[in-house]
Amino acid sequence: MLPTPDLSHLKSEDYRHVYEPAEDTFILLDALEEDAETLRELRPAVCVEIGSGSGCVTTFAGKILGASSSLYLTTDINPRACATTKATGCQNTVPIEPILASLVGPLRARLKHAVDLLLFNPPYVPTDAEEADAAQDDAGIAGAWAGGQDGMAITDVVLDQVENLLSPRGRFYLVAVKQNDIQGICGRMLTQHGLRGEVALQRRAGREHLYVLRFHRERPDRT
Ligand SMILES: C[S@@+](CC[C@H](N)C(=O)[O-])C[C@H]1O[C@@H](n2cnc3c(N)ncnc32)[C@H](O)[C@@H]1O
Numbered sequence: 001m002l003p004t005p006d007l008s009h010l011k012s013e014d015y016r017h018v019y020e021p022a023e024d025t026f027i028l029l030d031a032l033e034e035d036a037e038t039l040r041e042l043r044p045a046v047c048v049e050i051g052s053g054s055g056c057v058t059t060f061a062g063k064i065l066g067a068s069s070s071l072y073l074t075t076d077i078n079p080r081a082c083a084t085t086k087a088t089g090c091q092n093t094v095p096i097e098p099i100l101a102s103l104v105g106p107l108r109a110r111l112k113h114a115v116d117l118l119l120f121n122p123p124y125v126p127t128d129a130e131e132a133d134a135a136q137d138d139a140g141i142a143g144a145w146a147g148g149q150d151g152m153a154i155t156d157v158v159l160d161q162v163e164n165l166l167s168p169r170g171r172f173y174l175v176a177v178k179q180n181d182i183q184g185i186c187g188r189m190l191t192q193h194g195l196r197g198e199v200a201l202q203r204r205a206g207r208e209h210l211y212v213l214r215f216h217r218e219r220p221d222r223t
Pocket of ligand 1: 024025052075076101122123143144
């Protein structure tokens with residue numbers, strides 16, 4: 001069992017501004033660990049995490065794959081999250097390049113069909129649209145959870161970009177909750193984007209029913 005990355009450099013003051021790893025983070029770590037062998041065989045050259053927060057997830061991916069085997073890029077709208085991600089990578093000897101940007105931001109064109117491992121634990125909590133918009137504008141801690149209608153306002157934008165980002169054998173891991181409509185997400189990704197989705201892990205955590213969805217191309221030869 002791989003240990004959770006060392007986060008001892010982070011204090012409670014940091015978590016007032018940056019999302020503290022929680023059950024949704026840990027289910028994503030568990031899904032990556034279950035797939036560790038397959039992921040190593042994939043030999044990802046480019047890993048991208050959208051919304052890296054503390055940096056815990058990309059650091060963990062780096063521990064699975066090897067610090068120097070891949071380029072680890074992350075984005076976040078929260079500047080403190082970018083700084084924290086860098087610090088967590090350093091603390092655990094995983095070199096991470098954090099980018100202050102919304103979603104994939106300026107990298108989108110350059111990463112076309114180049115991302116071997118794409119990770120996203122989004123703000124998935126259903127809120128009203130105004131709350132989600134304000135959280136995105138403020139780029140602070142509320143941006144970690146405020147997800148707008150059905151909790152899908154931010155995720156929806158990413159779902160439409162995934163096919164364009166993934167390399168032929170690329171994989172995308174997405175955290176979601178039941179209210180996000182798991183079947184709807186998988187159905188839409190298949191019919192609109194040719195990406196097959198499946199539940200990699202699911203579990204209840206308090207009032208939440210958490211899922212990790214895993215996507216890959218239906219036809220890897222068609223990019
Ligand atoms: C639920 S937290 C997950 C943090 C971390 N990945 C984890 O699993 O612990 C969601 C993260 O997404 C970031 N975020 C929200 N909207 C974003 C956007 N439009 N672009 C990039 N990051 C965003 C938040 O700032 C926050 O760090």
